[in-house]
Amino acid sequence: xxxxxxxxxxxxxxxxxxxxxxxxGVSYGKLMMWFFLLSDAxxxxxxxxxxxxxxxxxxxxxxxxxxxxxxxAYWPIPEKVYEAVPFLHGVTLPLVFVGxxxxxxxxxxxxxxxxxEAGHRMDRRQVEKWMLWTxxxxxxxLSCQAWEWTHFIHGSGVGASLSHNEYGxxxxxxxxxxxxxxHGFHVFSGVCLNxxxxxxxxxxxxxxxxxxxxxxxxxxxxxxxxxxxxxxxxFFYLV
Amino acid sequence: xxxxxxxxxxxxxPPDKEKIRRLWTVAGILGAVTAVEFLIAFTMPGGPLKVSxxxxxxxxxxxYIVGEFMHLRYEVKVLFWSILIPMIFVVWxxxxxxxxxxxxxxxxx
Numbered sequence: 633x634x635x636x637x638x639x640x641x642x643x644x645x646x647x648x649x650x651x652x653x654x655x656x657g658v659s660y661g662k663l664m665m666w667f668f669l670l671s672d673a674x675x676x677x678x679x680x681x682x683x684x685x686x687x688x689x690x691x692x693x694x695x696x697x698x699x700x701x702x703x704x705a706y707w708p709i710p711e712k713v714y715e716a717v718p719f720l721h722g723v724t725l726p727l728v729f730v731g732x733x734x735x736x737x738x739x740x741x742x743x744x745x746x747x748x749e750a751g752h753r754m755d756r757r758q759v760e761k762w763m764l765w766t767x768x769x770x771x772x773x774l775s776c777q778a779w780e781w782t783h784f785i786h787g788s789g790v791g792a793s794l795s796h797n798e799y800g801x802x803x804x805x806x807x808x809x810x811x812x813x814x815h816g817f818h819v820f821s822g823v824c825l826n827x828x829x830x831x832x833x834x835x836x837x838x839x840x841x842x843x844x845x846x847x848x849x850x851x852x853x854x855x856x857x858x859x860x861x862x863x864x865x866x867f868f869y870l871v
Numbered sequence: 872x873x874x875x876x877x878x879x880x881x882x883x884x885p886p887d888k889e890k891i892r893r894l895w896t897v898a899g900i901l902g903a904v905t906a907v908e909f910l911i912a913f914t915m916p917g918g919p920l921k922v923s924x925x926x927x928x929x930x931x932x933x934x935y936i937v938g939e940f941m942h943l944r945y946e947v948k949v950l951f952w953s954i955l956i957p958m959i960f961v962v963w964x965x966x967x968x969x970x971x972x973x974x975x976x977x978x979x980x
Contacts, residue, residue, distance in 0.1 A: 656947055685969065686972065691976065741898075746891070746894065859941075862936065863933070866908070870912050
């Protein structure tokens with residue numbers, strides 16, 4: 633917060649870019665977080681665009697959805713691959729579980745933004761409370777993903793590996809592992825960072841520092857992870 | 872472990888109800904858009920229109936997350952465009968590569 637107030641007005645006769653002010657109006661740490669996230673967005677874009685290229689260079693299934701069977705000849709329809717929900721074995725519920733996962737991640741983004749808001753008000757108790765909810769959301773999402781992966785790998789016998797799978801062309805499972813795995817690892821790092829922030833809030837580090845900007849920076853990262861999931865959800869599960 | 876000392880001059884500002892209500896509104900919009908996506912997934916026949924609707928709704932969700940949750944809408948213009956302009960190239964890359972992929976499919980099948 634120290635750089636966003638007062639310091640931002642250039643001295644008489646000088647412009648914003650002559651030095652001595654923050655032209656972007658944010659602190660160094662926040663600015664670097666933004667640019668890191670931009671570069672991370674490039675990485676995820678590269679993965680998703682490669683997915684788009686490979687998928688569109690395969691044949692698409694054109695028949696009616698009810699008659700769909702898994703085959704190496706065409707790319708599978710997502711709603712036929714992802715149709716299982718824990719504890720409901722044998723029940724066909726297409727995309728329901730991934731919908732729940734999406735909901736969990738969006739909710740944890742909301743609790744994160746509430747923690748940031750509480751940080752602005754120097755409200756330590758509220759920061760602790762909302763950070764705990766956010767961590768819980770992250771861990772729940774990771775657990776869901778672990779189940780999702782296990783189910784995907786075992787399938788109905790043949791299952792899936794990097795070299796071949798029962799759902800469609802080999803690339804299909806390879807991309808599933810790579811993209812959801814890379815995203816899952818981001819969630820895992822996010823949970824670790826969130827825990828660090830929670831720990832620091834509990835031990836009063838930010839109160840002594842006089843601001844809760846660290847909550848904001850890690851919050852940016854956490855929202856980004858949610859943002860990536862929004863894209864993964866669309867391009868992997870819906871389209 | 873040593874007990875963490877409270878700095879005596881920290882004073883908690885009471886929450887701004889309006890601001891928090893706004894955050895929950897955004898959360899509601901994100902949930903509603905996802906629900907609409909589900910509806911489309913199971914009711915609409917496949918095709919370019921369906922895909923473009925999914926992409927459009929995804930961009931709406933992305934705009935709310937980046938604009939409101941990440942606060943980018945309220946940042947200085949220079950920062951806003953420094954983040955947004957590079958992403959335009961990514962969108963172009965996506966279009967170009969998917970188009971390329973379809974051309975490869977034409978050659979292969």
